[in-house]
Amino acid sequence: MNIYVSNLSFNVEDEDLREFFTEYGEVSSARVIMDKFTNRSRGFGFVEMPDDAAAEKAIAELDGGMVEGRAIRVTVAKPREEKAGNGGNRRSFSNSGSNRW
Numbered sequence: 001m002n003i004y005v006s007n008l009s010f011n012v013e014d015e016d017l018r019e020f021f022t023e024y025g026e027v028s029s030a031r032v033i034m035d036k037f038t039n040r041s042r043g044f045g046f047v048e049m050p051d052d053a054a055a056e057k058a059i060a061e062l063d064g065g066m067v068e069g070r071a072i073r074v075t076v077a078k079p080r081e082e083k084a085g086n087g088g089n090r091r092s093f094s095n096s097g098s099n100r101w
Helices: 014-022 052-062
Strands: 002-006 029-034 041-046 074-078
Touching: 002 014, 002 052, 014 029, 014 052, 029 052, 052 074
Parallel strands: none
Antiparallel strands: 002 041, 002 074, 029 041
C-alpha cells in the first residue's frame, strides 16, 4: 500500500520516515519529496508497505502524531492525476470586442 505523509518537518529525511513505519511492518520504500530547485524538503513524502493490514494499522496510529513539534497527516496515497496540456485553464485572447488596450 502506498501511504502519503504530510506536514513533515523540513528536517525529516528518508531514513527517518522509514523508521516511523518499520515499527508496524516491512517498508519497501520511504521517500521525502525534495524541491528540485532548492533541494529542500517540500514537507511531505511517501511510504510503501507491502502488507496492507500493517499499512492500515500504521495509518491509524501515526495520523495526527507529533514529529518534531508538528502533527503529521498520514493517509492512503491517491493516484496521481494526469495534467491536461494547459491544465484546463485556457484563456482566449482576441482582437475583437470592446476591451482593447
